[in-house]
Amino acid sequence: MNTTTLAAGTTGRPTEQDWAAAVNAVRSGLRPGARVLLVCHVNPDGDALGSMLGFAQGLRKLGVTSLQCTFPGALSVPEPLHMPAMDLLIPEGAADPAPDLLVTFDAASESRLGALVDRLETATVSLVLDHHASNTGFGKVSLVDPCAAATSVVAAELLRRLDVPLDREMAECLYIALVTDTGSFKFDLTTPEVHELAARLVAAGIDVGAISRRIFDSRPFGAVRMFGEVMGRAQLEPESAGGRGLVYAVATLDDLAKHQQPPYVLEALIDSVRCVAEADVALLLKQVAPAEWAVSMRSKGGADVSRIAVELGGGGHRLAAGFTGHGTAEQIIDAVRGRLAAQF
Incomplete structure (x- = not known):
């Protein structure tokens, strides 16, 4: 497996070679019996959790049967961020100690993976999906786009390149990820690409109003x-x-x-x-x-x-x-x- 990384602080976007390496990494997890572990950063926000769970549903569509999703620390998710596929989450202590494929989401450095950081070494293949310019370039395959408004932009594009069709539940997870990291499309990295992705997700049948009210317009x-x-x-x-x-x-x-x-x-x-x-x-x-x-x-x-x-x-x-x-x-x-x- 080729290793492809972006240096910390880079403003470069992934090349076609980078995307191809990421696609090949995911395909390594599609072999019969392959064990796949998805991990997002400690205290996950909407982008980390939504990108991971949306991607997990895409892997299921590709036929992955041995699939785990987790994050460091207590298995607790704020009520506003409850979304489809929460049933895929497991406690970090139950995570496969040596998966065939590890994919991390929205973690800019190894430290953000907490006690799960050792899977970077024990996994046969490790793929890092992120959008932070400060990413340290860890993982055997690192797909980091510092120009992307959210990690969900990277995850959604990788799913597209894997020919995974969107459904409503997958779209809801990715939309929650996108809308939280763009501040309801207010932040500077809100590009035409972001709105194009949002249009695709809305077209899958999600309830935009209900999502927005739950996340942004409701608190005790x-x-x-x-x-x-x-x-x-x-x-x-x-x-x-x-x-x-x-x-x-x-x-x-x-x-x-x-x-x-x-x-x-x-x-x-x-x-x-x-x-x-x-x-x-x-x-x-x-x-x-x-x-x-x-x-x-x-x-x-x-x-x-x-x-x-x-x-x-x-x-x-x-x-x-x-x-x-x-x-x-x-x-x-x-x-x-x-x-x-x-x-x-």
């Missing part, structure tokens, strides 16, 4: 109250980021406990932070343990937040990135503030 009243409190503590630093402005907010475990909310509701809060007109860069810290934080960053174009995320152990895109921070909230904000200053 307790979460609404909590968002108000967290945003009431937000801070604006107009002088940061070379005078382009930094706004940040901190959501703690106490906030979640006070309003009796699950952690996943905080994922939507970054949209409230990033809309501040006076700041190019938005920063949201979500506490996950006494000295551990899930950190989300957004830029309106002045700063490259992926560079900061990579330096701090994470990854992402120029305009949207994240990492896991350790220490106090103040220490993490200082680390980001300093790296922003170094860019200007």
Whole structure:
């Protein structure tokens, strides 16, 4: 099997040779008796989960019978992201220790695979599907398109090249992946290609209105109250980021406990932070343990937040990135503030 990779930070798109290598990798999993394991990143978002489950249904159409889907950590999916094919998910502890084919989704680095990272070595063939410019180029076959708006764009194109016809359930998974990573088609990487794919998915018979209401326009009243409190503590630093402005907010475990909310509701809060007109860069810290934080960053174009995320152990895109921070909230904000200053 040929190894094809894109260097971290590249802006190059996959070549025909890259696509051919990916097609051949998948076909290696179509042999009778072949065991296939699909893995997406820890704490999967809509793109990671939807790309994986949509692709899994495509593999079933191709005749794959020994198929597992999983991700690192507890097997828990936020209610808004429940979608078809959830029955394919298994706990990470039940994952095949040495599959014939491993396919990873939306993971920019090996660290995002958690305890499942060893399958990169034990799998006969490993295929990486991703769209992050910060991807480190891991896997025996790496299909990374940093110009794609979502990993689902890459997964859908690979399924097309494998001659897999779309059905409604497959389309729903891929549409959820696409619409979440494009912010309802608002983000900069929303290209004509994205809308063409969306049209194909809608034509398969999905209920666009119901999907959008569930994902974007519905949250518990307790979460609404909590968002108000967290945003009431937000801070604006107009002088940061070379005078382009930094706004940040901190959501703690106490906030979640006070309003009796699950952690996943905080994922939507970054949209409230990033809309501040006076700041190019938005920063949201979500506490996950006494000295551990899930950190989300957004830029309106002045700063490259992926560079900061990579330096701090994470990854992402120029305009949207994240990492896991350790220490106090103040220490993490200082680390980001300093790296922003170094860019200007």
